[in-house]
Amino acid sequence: MQTLNIIDNSSSGFNAFQLFNDKPMVSADRILNLIEQLQSTLCFEQLINRFAMEASKYADFSGLSFQYQDGIANMRGSRPGKFKEQIELRINEEFIGVLTYHINQRLNQQNLDTLQELHRYLAYPLKNAVLLHQANQLAMHDHLTGLNNRRFFDDQLKKAINHAKRNENMLSLMLIDLNKFKQVNDTHGHHIGDIVLKEFSRVLSACIRDYDTAFRFGGDEFAVIIEGADTTSVANIEARIHHKTQMNSLLSKYDVSASVGFSFLHNNDNEANFFNRADQGLYKQKVAQPRGPLRIV
Missing domain, CATH: 3.30.450 (Beta-Lactamase)
Structure with missing residues (x-):
């Protein structure tokens, strides 16, 4: 050369x-x-x-x-x-x-x-x-975790919806929230909180497929755009998130777990109602702690 x-x-x-x-x-x-x-x-x-x-x-x-x-x-x-x-x-x-x-x-x-x-x-x-x-x-990236940020999410979600409708492909949106994260910040300080966020981001990236896209919205809120996956595949991703979070020594040390909710795209969906259904699923998971079966909406 x-x-x-x-x-x-x-x-x-x-x-x-x-x-x-x-x-x-x-x-x-x-x-x-x-x-x-x-x-x-x-x-x-x-x-x-x-x-x-x-x-x-x-x-x-x-x-x-x-x-x-x-x-x-x-x-x-x-x-x-x-x-x-x-x-x-x-x-x-x-x-x-x-x-x-x-x-x-x-x-x-x-x-x-x-x-x-x-x-x-x-x-x-x-x-x-x-x-x-x-x-x-x-x-377009979150400076703390290295994941994509909310600004990039808005653009990618719109593109993913248009692509899925045009090609008649399945599309799922997964929203994730960390349980007891506020207690970590209040008890151990924001420095430990940042370490927990970075570790969960690493775990999340290991749980999704190479062509899925993970985002951090801010705080302890995360999202994943999952293209071309059926209900079984999405449920498997959710199960991996819970398992790897539970088995992670750092996250388990601070008793941090994850709540997950997701929705599948409907033909008449826009970005807002697609997101809102996933958010409703996440809320039901938070209310249902300890974790029960995943709610698909």
Whole structure:
């Protein structure tokens, strides 16, 4: 894997025109047009597609992808090739991501040199896209537990309902509340309460499927959006939550248990009544302590 590390010593920030001092192999007009195209978006896919259109004039490749810490963006119509050529992008030694070219014939040195020149104009827009992605991730996640937050829940629930109705799939919403959590805070302090919340979040994540989505609303309230699961599957998730909570040494030490309520989507549901039925099920569980059979509404 080759590495491109751009050293930026300018106190005023990056100036693309400084790169022209290196006698570029690509014409100045083409470079200016590329810079303009790349600076007009912070979408990974758009950046890769716009860059690929220019790069394809100097090298033959069937696919191009950019892999960053949290994901991967692919060129439109990207296809595997016989070989891969990978370029690690860095700015002032800071890792940005890895570009992977899918090629059927090894690139010669002139091809590589030209691509490396073009990469210098791609690196900063990709870095800005990574920073925006990280900021969005922070905005959508609960800082204490690492789960998704209520703001993200509202958006995801609407999408899940639309997807389920469009594809006639089952959809369940599970709401969870911790029992005796207030006593933990009152008796042992909020520091211990935070530890309990983080531990339950870890337990909850271990109880759901990889494609289910867990959220923390705030306090000791949690939710899980469960797509494509029938009543048996959802009941199994609920049973795992109770079992693992009970068997967890930290949670059992503070006598913390979980109440669970959920609902299945009806054809005439919107977000509000779908949520309210799950909330009613949770309330019935709280009233029915100690835990009895799960109430499905």
